Amino acid sequence: MNTFLGMPYAPRGVGHLRGEKPFPVAARAALADTQLRRNLGKATTTIRAKRAAVVAELPDWEELRAAGQAIKEHTLAHLDSYLEQLEGQVTAHGGTVHWARDANEANRIVTGLVRDTGAAEVVKVKSIVTDEIGLNEALAAAGITAHETDLAELIVQLGHDRPSHILVPAIHRNRAEIREIFLREMPDVDPGLTDTPAALTEAARLHLRRRFLSARVGISGANFAIAETGTLCVVESEGNGRMCLTLPDTLITVMGIEKVIPAWRDLEVFLQLLPRSSTGERMNPYTSMWTGVTPGDGPQRFHLVLLDNGRTAALADPAGRQALHCIRCSACLNVCPVYERTGGHAYGSVYPGPIGAVLSPQLTGVEDNASLPYASSLCGACYDACPVRIDIPALLVHLRARHVEEAARDRPVPGAEAVAMAAASWVMASPARYAAAQRAGRSGRVLRRGGRIRWLPPPLSAWTAARDAPAPPAQTFREWWRREHGDPDGTAG
Numbered sequence: 001m002n003t004f005l006g007m008p009y010a011p012r013g014v015g016h017l018r019g020e021k022p023f024p025v026a027a028r029a030a031l032a033d034t035q036l037r038r039n040l041g042k043a044t045t046t047i048r049a050k051r052a053a054v055v056a057e058l059p060d061w062e063e064l065r066a067a068g069q070a071i072k073e074h075t076l077a078h079l080d081s082y083l084e085q086l087e088g089q090v091t092a093h094g095g096t097v098h099w100a101r102d103a104n105e106a107n108r109i110v111t112g113l114v115r116d117t118g119a120a121e122v123v124k125v126k127s128i129v130t131d132e133i134g135l136n137e138a139l140a141a142a143g144i145t146a147h148e149t150d151l152a153e154l155i156v157q158l159g160h161d162r163p164s165h166i167l168v169p170a171i172h173r174n175r176a177e178i179r180e181i182f183l184r185e186m187p188d189v190d191p192g193l194t195d196t197p198a199a200l201t202e203a204a205r206l207h208l209r210r211r212f213l214s215a216r217v218g219i220s221g222a223n224f225a226i227a228e229t230g231t232l233c234v235v236e237s238e239g240n241g242r243m244c245l246t247l248p249d250t251l252i253t254v255m256g257i258e259k260v261i262p263a264w265r266d267l268e269v270f271l272q273l274l275p276r277s278s279t280g281e282r283m284n285p286y287t288s289m290w291t292g293v294t295p296g297d298g299p300q301r302f303h304l305v306l307l308d309n310g311r312t313a314a315l316a317d318p319a320g321r322q323a324l325h326c327i328r329c330s331a332c333l334n335v336c337p338v339y340e341r342t343g344g345h346a347y348g349s350v351y352p353g354p355i356g357a358v359l360s361p362q363l364t365g366v367e368d369n370a371s372l373p374y375a376s377s378l379c380g381a382c383y384d385a386c387p388v389r390i391d392i393p394a395l396l397v398h399l400r401a402r403h404v405e406e407a408a409r410d411r412p413v414p415g416a417e418a419v420a421m422a423a424a425s426w427v428m429a430s431p432a433r434y435a436a437a438q439r440a441g442r443s444g445r446v447l448r449r450g451g452r453i454r455w456l457p458p459p460l461s462a463w464t465a466a467r468d469a470p471a472p473p474a475q476t477f478r479e480w481w482r483r484e485h486g487d488p489d490g491t492a493g
Contacts, residue, residue: 020348023371030342036172040343043171044334050280051331051385057282058272067269068388072325075261076315082227082260083306089230093292095302106307107138110219110252113303114144117250119216125234125241126150127221128166128328129256129307131350132363135219146219147211149240151204158185164344164352167278167330172343175200208240218248218299222255223327224270225304228263231291232304235274235284245288251299256307258324270327273387277329310363319398323359325388332382332392338375347372354382358395366402373399416459438476445472 020026030036055061075082087097100106114122122139124130124146136146136157148157152170156163159181163169170178175195182189182200186207193203220241224233232253234241245251261267275281293302315321333339333353344352349360349369357376361369373396382392408418427433447453448471456464463469475483 023346023348023375026346026348027338027342027375030346035174036343037341039172039174040340043168044340047168047280047334051277051334054276054280054282058276064269064273065387065389068273068327069325071261071266071269072388073322076258076321076324079257079260079315082262083257085227086225086230086260087306089227090292090302090304091230093230095230095292095304098303098305100305100307100309102309103133106133106254106305106309107135109305110135110254111138111142111144113250113252114139114217115142117217117301119144119250121145121147121211121215122217122219123147123149123211123215123244123248124153125218125220125244126153126169126236127219127254128163128350129221130219130254131163133254133307133309135254147208147215149208149211149244150236151201151238151240154204154208155181158182162345163350165330165333166328166351166353166355167333172345212240212243212247215244215248217250217252218244220245220251220253222253222259223274224267225255225260226262226264226267227260229291231264231289233267234288235271235286236288237279237281237285239286242286242288245290246298248299250301250303251290252303252305254305254307256309257311258326274327274329277327277331277385277387310365313365314359314362317362320358320362320395322390323355323362323395325390326355326359327388329387331385331387332390335381335385337377337379337381342375347375354392354396355390358390358392358399361399361403366399367406370403370407373403435476435478438472438478442472442474442476445474447471 058064090097098109100109120143122144124136126148130136136148139146148154150169152168153163155161155170155173155178159170159173161170161173165171173181175197178200179193179195182203183191183193186203189203189207193199220234222232223235225231226233232255234245236242261270271283271287275284290298290302293300311324314324330353332355333344336354339353344356347353347356347360349356349372351359354376357372361372366373376393376396378393378396380393383390386392404417408414414422427437444453444456447455451471452468453471454464454468455461456469
């Protein structure tokens with residue numbers, strides 16, 4: 001699929017946040033924050049344990065994962081047809097569909113729709129896709145205030161902060177820090193507010209209730225959109241989403257085009273996979289679904305904004321497109337040893353963790369997020385946890401290769417890495433040259449300490465500055481084979 005419903009490729013999307021440092025630099029600062037590491041370690045350990053318990057209850061979990069993967073693969077293979085079917089059904093049920101090729105177009109559409117209502121404020125359901133396009137900032141520039149209503153998003157907004165997790169945006173904050181934010185930023189809050197979860201939640205509830213009852217416009221994302229009926233679905237745990245989706249007169253939903261699924265029967269699969277993988281629950285406390293407009297019940301004007309923002313570019317890569325299977329559960333973040341130690345801010349992207357490392361570079365172009373595919377140990381835990389079986393480690397390697405190829409095309413003179421790899425290829429292409437290199441490498445044994453080499457001279461010191469190198473063996477495999485088998489070439493047997 002080389003076009004967006006017949007239109008040329010959309011401009012690449014907003015991915016790496018402006019002014020953010022590359023991952024290696026940002027990660028170094030995050031690693032030095034011991035409070036951040038304690039907060040992340042406690043939260044991710046708790047979520048992992050809950051997920052493991054509810055997943056273990058299902059004897060057909062692997063079959064469900066395979067079903068989710070198959071549905072996503074089928075949908076992306078026929079994405080244009082399902083999007084047109086969705087548009088037809090939403091329109092038939094009284095809604096209006098808008099197509100946005102990039103973040104700027106989506107923001108213009110939403111801002112214009114809000115202005116048309118005369119409203120100066122909107123309430124929002126937690127939506128990472130609106131973070132992706134910078135919608136809150138676009139609304140603010142137009143004189144419109146967006147109020148986040150998800151508790152964690154509210155904490156981030158009041159703290160003048162950024163989300164650091166797909167599911168739990170304020171995972172990097174502890175209760176004491178949240179209390180300080182509420183006391184500082186929330187008007188009319190009880191000065192005796194404690195940091196117990198019940199007290200903090202009640203303070204947020206009282207703060208938001210006035211917003212819900214006065215809001216004329218609600219803005220949401222969507223977890224799923226069912227093409228055969230035009231039904232949208234949002235799952236959440238607090239009830240704030242239900243308030244935003246039902247009380248305002250106008251509802252605007254911004255949805256990435258990959259969120260469409262063909263039929264109701266497909267939703268059955270994802271409503272088993274998503275809650276177990278995200279919050280460690282058997283089902284979401286609130287699952288809201290609506291189809292267009294129902295006279296006298298709920299919003300009387302519904303707008304669906306279908307967003308490309310680099311997704312058709314990702315779809316054009318046969319290897320990379322599986323990143324679009326993501327259902328935003330965040331299971332990969334909770335098992336990732338890199339994320340657990342650095343947090344989401346270090347990724348410099350609205351999509352942190354392993355899925356962000358493979359999705360963000362494709363939405364923006366690999367060179368705009370070149371460091372993210374390297375933000376991984378390739379341990380494979382993310383693939384094991386992914387409910388739709390996205391092979392994130394393979395995608396990371398694929399994107400690393402793309403980065404090397406694209407960087408080489410833009411560089412008139414080969415870099416040090418390219419020269420080193422070419423030299424290694426030349427040496428390994430000849431058994432005689434390879435054997436000679438092994439013998440030469442054995443000289444490194446003089447630097448060993450306890451079987452390891454802890455220091456090498458520049459430029460190899462870049463490796464030993466962060467890790468040890470194994471000492472070369474006393475004899476090579478070929479030498480051992482010759483001694484044991486008398487085969488001069490080391491190839492017999």
